[in-house]
Amino acid sequence: MAQQLRPSKPADKQSKIDWSRRQEAENFAETVKLFRQGKIDPDMFRRFRLQHGAYGTRMTDDYAMVRIKVPAGQVYPNQLEKIAQLSEMYSIGSAHFSTRENIQLHWVILEDVSEIMQSLSDVGMTSREACGNTVRNVMCSPMSGVCKDEIFDTTPYALAIARFMLRNPICQGLPRKFKFNFTCCEKHGMIRIVDVGLLPQIQEIDGEKRKGFKIFLGGGLGNRSFVGHQLEDFTPVEDLLYTSMAVIRIFDRMGDRKNLSRNRMRYLVNDLGWEKFQNLVLKERAVVKATQSVIVKLNIDDSVNEIQRPISVNDESASVPDGYARWEKTNVEKQSQSGFNSVFIGLEAGDITANQLRSVAEIIRDYSAEGFARNGFSQNIVIRYVHDDDLKSMYSRLIENGLAKTGSLTMASAVGCSGTTSCNLALTNSHRLAKEVQRKFLELNYDEDDDLKDSTIKISGCPNSCGQHQIATIGFYGGGGRHGTDMFPNYTMSLGGKFDEDAMLGHHTARVPVKRIIPVILKIIELFKENKQSDDTLAKWIDRVVSGNESSKITGVDDIKKAIAPLIVPPNVEDEPDFYMDYGSDTNYHTVTGKGECAA
Amino acid sequence: MCCMIDSDIPIINSKLLREKIQENSIRIVDVRREQEYQQGHITNAVNLPLAKLLADDSSESIQKIAQDLGISDETPTVIYDDTFGALSSRVVWALQYIGHEDVKLLDVTFSQWKDLGYEISTEVPEIETATHSVKINPEIMATAEYLEKVKENKNVVIIDNRERLNYLEQHIPGAINIPYRTLATDGKILRTKEGMKTLLKNRGISEDAEIITYCGSVGTLSGLAYYALKSIGVPNVKLYVHSFKEWKSLEKPIDKQENANYWDLSAE
Numbered sequence A: 001m002a003q004q005l006r007p008s009k010p011a012d013k014q015s016k017i018d019w020s021r022r023q024e025a026e027n028f029a030e031t032v033k034l035f036r037q038g039k040i041d042p043d044m045f046r047r048f049r050l051q052h053g054a055y056g057t058r059m060t061d062d063y064a065m066v067r068i069k070v071p072a073g074q075v076y077p078n079q080l081e082k083i084a085q086l087s088e089m090y091s092i093g094s095a096h097f098s099t100r101e102n103i104q105l106h107w108v109i110l111e112d113v114s115e116i117m118q119s120l121s122d123v124g125m126t127s128r129e130a131c132g133n134t135v136r137n138v139m140c141s142p143m144s145g146v147c148k149d150e151i152f153d154t155t156p157y158a159l160a161i162a163r164f165m166l167r168n169p170i171c172q173g174l175p176r177k178f179k180f181n182f183t184c185c186e187k188h189g190m191i192r193i194v195d196v197g198l199l200p201q202i203q204e205i206d207g208e209k210r211k212g213f214k215i216f217l218g219g220g221l222g223n224r225s226f227v228g229h230q231l232e233d234f235t236p237v238e239d240l241l242y243t244s245m246a247v248i249r250i251f252d253r254m255g256d257r258k259n260l261s262r263n264r265m266r267y268l269v270n271d272l273g274w275e276k277f278q279n280l281v282l283k284e285r286a287v288v289k290a291t292q293s294v295i296v297k298l299n300i301d302d303s304v305n306e307i308q309r310p311i312s313v314n315d316e317s318a319s320v321p322d323g324y325a326r327w328e329k330t331n332v333e334k335q336s337q338s339g340f341n342s343v344f345i346g347l348e349a350g351d352i353t354a355n356q357l358r359s360v361a362e363i364i365r366d367y368s369a370e371g372f373a374r375n376g377f378s379q380n381i382v383i384r385y386v387h388d389d390d391l392k393s394m395y396s397r398l399i400e401n402g403l404a405k406t407g408s409l410t411m412a413s414a415v416g417c418s419g420t421t422s423c424n425l426a427l428t429n430s431h432r433l434a435k436e437v438q439r440k441f442l443e444l445n446y447d448e449d450d451d452l453k454d455s456t457i458k459i460s461g462c463p464n465s466c467g468q469h470q471i472a473t474i475g476f477y478g479g480g481g482r483h484g485t486d487m488f489p490n491y492t493m494s495l496g497g498k499f500d501e502d503a504m505l506g507h508h509t510a511r512v513p514v515k516r517i518i519p520v521i522l523k524i525i526e527l528f529k530e531n532k533q534s535d536d537t538l539a540k541w542i543d544r545v546v547s548g549n550e551s552s553k554i555t556g557v558d559d560i561k562k563a564i565a566p567l568i569v570p571p572n573v574e575d576e577p578d579f580y581m582d583y584g585s586d587t588n589y590h591t592v593t594g595k596g597e598c599a600a
Numbered sequence B: 001m002c003c004m005i006d007s008d009i010p011i012i013n014s015k016l017l018r019e020k021i022q023e024n025s026i027r028i029v030d031v032r033r034e035q036e037y038q039q040g041h042i043t044n045a046v047n048l049p050l051a052k053l054l055a056d057d058s059s060e061s062i063q064k065i066a067q068d069l070g071i072s073d074e075t076p077t078v079i080y081d082d083t084f085g086a087l088s089s090r091v092v093w094a095l096q097y098i099g100h101e102d103v104k105l106l107d108v109t110f111s112q113w114k115d116l117g118y119e120i121s122t123e124v125p126e127i128e129t130a131t132h133s134v135k136i137n138p139e140i141m142a143t144a145e146y147l148e149k150v151k152e153n154k155n156v157v158i159i160d161n162r163e164r165l166n167y168l169e170q171h172i173p174g175a176i177n178i179p180y181r182t183l184a185t186d187g188k189i190l191r192t193k194e195g196m197k198t199l200l201k202n203r204g205i206s207e208d209a210e211i212i213t214y215c216g217s218v219g220t221l222s223g224l225a226y227y228a229l230k231s232i233g234v235p236n237v238k239l240y241v242h243s244f245k246e247w248k249s250l251e252k253p254i255d256k257q258e259n260a261n262y263w264d265l266s267a268e
């Protein structure tokens, strides 16, 4: 067997930006102590804790969830290794990748949070402003820089905005949380469901190409959801900062600080009406520009990332591991750079063990020519710049570490918020349900079905939408149902949500008991297969059904309701006790919720 | 008392140990399995597989083991393993229990020692048996009965050193959780003294408290915590040697975290 000599690996790439500030850890420890001694008002403490990235935990004051920010989703091997270690020291030996490119540690003892913050500083990370009424983690499409349809790479702009806003006094006491999303193209980013969404554009003025954005404002998901509005045709990059500051200043001044349940900026936009809000922003931007005494500029690092293929051992005699074709089809995306691929690593509802984190770090070093990874939007990790010739060997490595789950880029990778695994407001175990759905899909090989590829399933444990159910092709949010005196977990199903250029929120269709969700999804797929047109996909078909444009046997949502009606009738508790238990629980269902902190 | 190894340094530094290796007055004990030991160990180390000690940990048995390893009352002894110090701490505790004073943990594991490029050998040193007395040290031992009696006392802190998930699922009522991983740092089996003190301070654990540590079954993980606490000078630390396994078999009361499905958060 001819094995090439293994050249030494290129030096580990590390984050160029240090997001941390070391003193914050000590300050946090001191404040926890004062709080425990009753010297700080609990409400003040809560705000402080959230500003530093620590959420409360389900039914207890003793534990926190630490949300580590990953600006633009860019995460480095040494950071993953550090998080692995921290998860074993202070958490449950696993970490969680969230839909907003954060990495979370759950069930952390409040008194240990400062130690985590301290250690995060060692690798340049922070949890600061990951929660609370401030600018949350600035997201960027995991395909930015490698997407075939992108106009330019927005990553440097996302990082610059994140840098400008972090710890900035103007963001410390907003009426409510505030979210920025940057994308590469319409398909890969969620720009219409956040406060500020940015799509790259190029405009030619007098033969000169200028970079800029289409900016969408006032979108967001929640108990009431809205789709963002486009501010103007084209916003040049020079105006990115002024526009952002203008929007934040208006929100800060006019946002609702009293009514906690309707104080996201989208409500302000809705109350004022879009045109009025739009005018305000444009005027405010002019004021911001005119009144600045010093020119404030974004610190944009446009330097090119070094791309260097780390030659791993190239074993030509190795056989192609089983399942490779299926994995490649459903997890690998070709890049605009020829010969390179972006590999999606699917995690069940975002969960990953400490050992797997260490393996991911090693795999990045061995296979990614850019030397770091990107967090995705669906609780997943993307390792980019993997050379065509290295895919098979990388697949073997992923299998060895339980990281080769297929279907990452398909409907099979269901998203689920944390639900009753840790969230105070949860009514159901949406987290586990997402895993159950995914397992079923993989068992049925549905990940390989091209008709299902562009559809999504997203699940929240209550109406608050952390699982983003409204933008899913098939979405669910949890609640309780009752049959006689017996309660069971009962989800509201919505159909036809979309987040791309025709962003649309899903159409509430029916209430589905938890133990009937899988049968109902399968039934919908069956109806689709019976009635589809030749080049149809499930997402397109459902879109026609919910908008009343479908001409087959199923003409509208009512026909779907009728078809699933027999499936969702509650049985008597004696006949099917399991129906009355949530996934992951062996006792009868009842709702327990604590004090929510989403508004804090 | 002989002070070959500075007793103020509670844990022996690997560099220092290298210097001492050549002097035969110190005993190095490798507590890995016999087979592992035979494949290579720190030069001059003798072997005591932990299982042998656990098979019978009466004071007579510990005494015999010490004597067979050539450890007299005065012999400075250094213990190491390849299991982040948990196995060797349990052995340290046993020796301290029969009254041996000069016994320390090596600050790195065998693998780390090897990675540092330090001397290893396959040679088995000759052992001259020694005599060791038994002066039981009851204040470092906790039994289930004792624990139950004192657990409500204000000054008593019970520490569970198992992983967080095990703790959430069930634990001794009133116990707090410090997973054994918390005790280490990068490349060393224990935190620095300041690091350990900060941990206690953050958790509001007074160094004057009576601290009882326990873990899953035989007192290894909690042995490490016992050692870590002792090594920073906490005076009153006890090991609940038979730990949670015994506690459960005796059907003593157990607490758990209610109304949360945290297990589903951990990737299998």
Ligand code: HEM
Pocket: A055, A056, A065, A097, A098, A099, A100, A179, A220, A221, A222, A223, A350, A379, A416, A417, A418, A422, A423, A424, A425, A464, A465, A466, A467, A468, A596, A597, A598, A599
């Ligand atoms: C009224 C209260 C809340 C509202 C309206 C709310 C809203 C949201 C929304 C809309 C998202 C989706 C991310 C996006 O913006 O694209 C999100 C994400 C998230 N939220 Fe909340 N949230 C609330 C409370 C909570 C609470 C109490 C927790 C638990 C500690 C929580 C945990 C999360 C998590 C973990 C995510 C990331 C999703 C993931 O698990 O991957 N949220 N939240």
Ligand code: SF4
Pocket: A417, A418, A419, A420, A423, A424, A425, A426, A427, A430, A460, A461, A462, A463, A464, A465, A466, A467, A598
């Ligand atoms: S959707 Fe509800 S259950 Fe899920 S994390 Fe958000 S608040 Fe909690």
